[in-house]
Amino acid sequence: MAEKNAADARCGVDAGKRRFLGGTALAALGALIGDAGALSGSGISSAYAQAAAPSAAPPAPAPVAPKAPQHLKFPGKNEGLVVLGDRPLVAETPESLLDDDTTPTEKFYIRNNGQIPEETRDPDGWKITIxxxxxxxxxxxxxxxxxxxxxxxxxxxxxxxxxxxxxFSPPARGNQWTNGGAGCAEWTGVPLADLLKTAGLKKTAKYTAHYSSDLHLSGDAGKPPLSRGVRIEKALDPNTLIVWAMNGQPLPNIHGGPVRLVVPGWPGSASQKWLTRIWVRDREHDGPGMTEFSYRIAIKPMVPGDKGDPANFRILESMPVRSIITNPANGAKLAAGTRDLKLRGASWAGDLTVKQVDISTDAGMTWRQAKLEKPKNKYDWQRWTASVKLPSDGYYEVWARATDSKGAMQPHQAASWNPQGYGGNAMHRIAVLVG
Structure with a gap:
């Protein structure tokens, strides 16, 4: 099973079968209307094409149907989550399940690097060393x-x-996330800065290094599955927390319970789960997940698909601006005569805020500004709503584009290709059929 999932991820199979727009629009339309015969590239069902073609012409081979996504079956988790890998366990949340202002724990994505440790029987006895x-x-x-x-x-x-x-094109290595590797929960804990103040930072303190109790996939107890860190300035951000509760409940084991870091705005890998130690260093941390191409992006743009030079890479810190459409769901079929399409979504921008979200229903030829809500606090996502007029029944693609507080805008396609596919923030698109 692990080999199959890995092969699927490498080939982008999961991405294609979960994206309504993964194939041609006409093929997607066939899926929408539930045509018993798969649509060919010309938009004609294979059954109709055979009936209409001259008798001398051989029938065209039927296209191979995409494989169904593998849905997660895990205690306390919504079965709508899609498994991207089972060793380690990785599962993403379809955009339509992210329609809550606060992401419920059962809908929150899962990302692991090693073996999931057993749940502790004594949470309050868990020890952290700085x-x-x-x-x-x-x-x-x-x-x-x-x-x-x-x-x-x-x-x-x-x-x-x-x-x-x-x-990314060509495909980059790793789990083929669409937009579901994100969630916005309420976290309860203590600012890491408070503990660092108690410990007393030396002038030589430059970087943190995070360690946890999960075991490496190989079973080697002396080999951390992941050990990342952040610049000391980010560690002292009052929003960088050591947390023990998620959405008002004790932090679940699958999400790093009983205690984890949450380093908002930066890659989730810095938010170490099952936290046991924070080693303050006098230099940039060089643990697993910190070197070569791991969580790094190119400084000078590289040729897509090239091998890359590690010297041309820097650590990915603040995540890029992103917006998603959370309602309607991709592939929705609306009643005939629907002319007012109401949309909801979410947007966020790493360390920054979102300045604007725009919507297009004509492939980007024209845009309409959405109503953007203010965040509850810093690093909260910003929900948005919009209403667009549809001229008639038919097939429509809806695009969402966010702009951050410094003016950076989401691209039409994933830019700045890198071997492990970090920082991809292409516009989110869904398809709907009216009538």
Whole structure:
């Protein structure tokens, strides 16, 4: 099964079968209307084509139907999540399941790098160590963390660094995320800055290094599956939290419980799950997931598909601007005569905010500005709504494009190709059929 999933991911199979626009628009339309005969490239069903073709012409071979997505079956999780890999377990959330202002835990995406550890029987006894370039090594249990520090609750986006990877051409390595490697939950915990203040940072403190209790896929206990870190300035951001609750409930084991980091706006890999140690370093961290092409993007644009030179890469920090359409769902069929199409969605922009979201129903020839809501707090996503007029029944593609507070706009296709497909933020598109 692991080999099959890996092969599917490499070939972009999951992306194609989950994207309504993964094939031609006409093929998608055939899927929409439930045609018993698959549509050919000309938009004529194979059955009709055979009947209409001259008797001397051989029938065209029927196109191969895409494989159905593998849906997640995991305790406490919505079965609409789509499995991208099972070793390690990775599952994304279809955009239409992200229609809540606060993403329910059961709809939140899953990303692992190693083996999922067993759930602890003593959450409050869980110990975290902060050492390295500090004046006082700090060892604290979760129970002490809760009792000695003031907790805060903030709604913030957590996003996988590879979100949007499926849009790269040629395909990049890794799980073929569409837009579902993101969610916006309410996190309760303590600012990491408070603990670093207690430990006392030395002037040599430059970077953090994060460690956890999950086991490497190989089973080697001496080999961390992932150890990333952030610049000390980001670690001191008051919104970088050590959290123990998600949406008002104890942090589930699958999401890093009993305690994890949440480093909002940056790739989710920096938000270490099952947190055990923060090593403060005097240099950029070089643990697994920090070197070569891991969570790095090209400094000088590279030729798509090229091997790449590690010296031309920098660490991906703030995530790029993105918007998604959460209602209607991709592939929706609307009643005949529908002329007012009401849309809902979400947008976010890493360390920045979203300035504007625009909608197009004519392939980008014209745009209509959506109504954009303010975030609840910094790093919250910004919900948006729009209403567009449709001139008639028929097939329509709806595009959503966000612009961040510095003026950067989502591209039509994933730009800045890199071997592992980070930073892909192509515009989200859905298709609807009216009548």
């Amino acid at each position: 050492d390295g370039e500090v004046n006082n090594k700090l060892e604290i249990t979760l129970g002490e963390l809760k009792s000695k520090y003031k907790a805060v609750t903030r709604r913030m986006v957590l996003e996988c660094g590879g979100n949007g990877r499926a849009a």
